[in-house]
Amino acid sequence: MLIRKPADILPSEITSRAVYARRREFIKSAAALGLAAGLSPVAIQPAAAAAKLAPLAKSAFSTDEKMTPFEAVTTYNNFYEFGTGKEDPSRRAGSLRTRPWTVKIDGEVKKPRTFDIEELLKLAPLEERIYRMRCVEGWSMVIPWIGYPLSELIKRVEPTGNARFVEFTTLLDPVQMPGQKVGVLDWPYIEGLRMDEAMHSLTILTVGLYGEVLPNQNGAPVRVVVPWKYGFKSAKSIVRIRFTAEMPKTAWMVAVPSEYGFYSNVNPKVDHPRWSQAKERRIGDLLKRETLMFNGYGDQVAGLYAGMDLRKYF
Amino acid sequence: MKQPKPEHIKWIKAAVFALCLVPFSRLVWRAFAGTLGVNPIETITHSTGWWTLAFLLITLSVTPLRRLLEAPWLLRLRRMLGLFAFFYVCVHFTIWLVFDHFFDWRAVAADIAKRPYITVGFTAFALLIPLAATSTNAMVRRLGAAQWQRLHRFVYLIGILGVLHFLWLVKKDIREPMVFAAILAVLLGVRVLYRLRQKRTAPVAAPRSQTA
Numbered sequence: 336m337l338i339r340k341p342a343d344i345l346p347s348e349i350t351s352r353a354v355y356a357r358r359r360e361f362i363k364s365a366a367a368l369g370l371a372a373g374l375s376p377v378a379i380q381p382a383a384a385a386a387k388l389a390p391l392a393k394s395a396f397s398t399d400e401k402m403t404p405f406e407a408v409t410t411y412n413n414f415y416e417f418g419t420g421k422e423d424p425s426r427r428a429g430s431l432r433t434r435p436w437t438v439k440i441d442g443e444v445k446k447p448r449t450f451d452i453e454e455l456l457k458l459a460p461l462e463e464r465i466y467r468m469r470c471v472e473g474w475s476m477v478i479p480w481i482g483y484p485l486s487e488l489i490k491r492v493e494p495t496g497n498a499r500f501v502e503f504t505t506l507l508d509p510v511q512m513p514g515q516k517v518g519v520l521d522w523p524y525i526e527g528l529r530m531d532e533a534m535h536s537l538t539i540l541t542v543g544l545y546g547e548v549l550p551n552q553n554g555a556p557v558r559v560v561v562p563w564k565y566g567f568k569s570a571k572s573i574v575r576i577r578f579t580a581e582m583p584k585t586a587w588m589v590a591v592p593s594e595y596g597f598y599s600n601v602n603p604k605v606d607h608p609r610w611s612q613a614k615e616r617r618i619g620d621l622l623k624r625e626t627l628m629f630n631g632y633g634d635q636v637a638g639l640y641a642g643m644d645l646r647k648y649f
Numbered sequence: 650m651k652q653p654k655p656e657h658i659k660w661i662k663a664a665v666f667a668l669c670l671v672p673f674s675r676l677v678w679r680a681f682a683g684t685l686g687v688n689p690i691e692t693i694t695h696s697t698g699w700w701t702l703a704f705l706l707i708t709l710s711v712t713p714l715r716r717l718l719e720a721p722w723l724l725r726l727r728r729m730l731g732l733f734a735f736f737y738v739c740v741h742f743t744i745w746l747v748f749d750h751f752f753d754w755r756a757v758a759a760d761i762a763k764r765p766y767i768t769v770g771f772t773a774f775a776l777l778i779p780l781a782a783t784s785t786n787a788m789v790r791r792l793g794a795a796q797w798q799r800l801h802r803f804v805y806l807i808g809i810l811g812v813l814h815f816l817w818l819v820k821k822d823i824r825e826p827m828v829f830a831a832i833l834a835v836l837l838g839v840r841v842l843y844r845l846r847q848k849r850t851a852p853v854a855a856p857r858s859q860t861a
Contacts (some may be wrong), residue, residue, distance in 0.1 A: 406687075407687040410687060411686070411687035411688060415821075415822075419821070419822040420684070421687070421688070422684075434822055472820060474688060474691075517822075519821050519822050520821070563663065590821060591821070606763075609764060609766060609817060609818070610766075610818075611759075611760065611763075611764065612750075616688065616690065616691075618687055618688060621689075621690065621748055622748060622751055622753075623748075623749060623750075
């Protein structure tokens with residue numbers, strides 16, 4: 336059994352890899368701003384404490400496909416809370432404070448409570464899950480996430496018989512998340528899953544990627560990843576998980592109900608009203624490839640939707 | 650504005666030509682430097698599409714500008730600017746054909762038929778072809794001013810279709826396409842205003858002028 340030694344350095348104090356890689360830039364701009372006297376730049380928190388997360392159990396659910404490079408995973412993001420451009424989140428997410436951070440669990444549960452992020456990091460053994468991620472826009476990646484089954488958290492709060500859905504809420508703070516000043520979506524970002532989808536062993540509460548804690552732009556410090564659905568279902572920077580009897584009103588459904596449904600399972604046979612979903616561009620490839628039903632996780636999840644008209648329940 | 654000398658116009662045209670090539674050159678440079686970003690095909694497709702629209706709008710602004718500045722010589726730049734719009738749309742279309750579909754003609758046809766944003770985009774591209782083909786002096790002479798004028802007025806429709814193409818492909822943030830729409834509305838609006846003013850000041854058949 337590995338006994339973790341107490342570290343005298345908090346994970347939140349460790350310089351992130353992204354910042355470290357651009358350290359000369361930061362030092363130059365700090366000097367230029369006359370901050371060489373030792374005052375720390377106030378605006379930017381050492382972006383996304385890049386503590387190593389270990390030990391990590393390997394998972395049978397991991398794919399052996401070629402992983403998308405860390406650089407691409409962390410600089411090509413849809414995170415409208417920081418702007419609608421793909422490079423906006425990596426440029427602007429430094430303003431996100433990931434400590435202190437709590438996640439409130441409430442609604443139809445017998446044991447509602449609030450978890451501190453440090454508790455969530457230790458709730459269950461961390462696993463590496465190398466998953467495909469398919470964006471509704473038609474591109475995809477392969478990402479080595481770090482987390483554990485969401486079911487581990489769910490069983491601890493004991494949902495009641497009325498809990499048919501799980502609703503996730505992202506942080507609402509236009510100061511930390513300047514994109515929230517623009518009404519491109521209703522804020523805060525809401526996502527949701529059916530109970531059986533949330534309890535599924537593929538669904539993970541995610542705290543890291545590529546062996547480190549999540550960079551801010553990837554939804555730090557804690558998010559959910561649901562690999563058989565379009566990427567927008569995998570809510571980021573979660574502050575609240577609520578168990579409900581009614582179907583949650585998810586952000587993209589509310590924004591454009593004709594284009595984004597609650598289920599949003601990856602399905603090459605059900606096109607987006609404006610573009611085809613039959614193909615996708617795997618980041619790193621030049622040509623497009625065929626999109627797989629349920630993003631290739633059909634063996635694990637098709638049973639959840641037996642008898643459902645997936646064109647109607649898109 | 651004072652009319653530049655013919656030799657100067659030659660230099661101005663050369664300079665404008667070089668400027669028009671800058672966006673393309675930057676893309677080529679970035680392609681070789683590997684700095685086209687995480688999704689290079691998307692970067693090239695978006696950039697060439699953006700510049701197609703930009704050049705269409707720049708071309709459409711020649712006539713209002715030459716009236717405003719009383720600089721008839723600006724007309725000498727219009728063909729080049731229009732042909733650059735055509736150049737950029739050719740690159741844009743080719744990238745889509747090769748990297749989105751890899752010459753799968755059935756998939757191409759399906760997209761054009763089924764996806765409204767591609768329907769209008771492809772139509773705009775197709776309409777630009779006869780305009781590019783009849784852009785030479787010889788063609789102007791062959792068609793005659795009146796017919797040539799009528800054909801090239803399709804550029805208004807092409808502009809509208811181009812803006813719709815952009816508007817309909819964007820996921821949610823329509824701010825950028827709306828800026829293009831606003832500029833296009835102004836450029837078309839001034840022509841409507843000019844036409845109304847013409848009718849008011851010369852109710853009896855006005856002399857046929859080289860306007861578009």
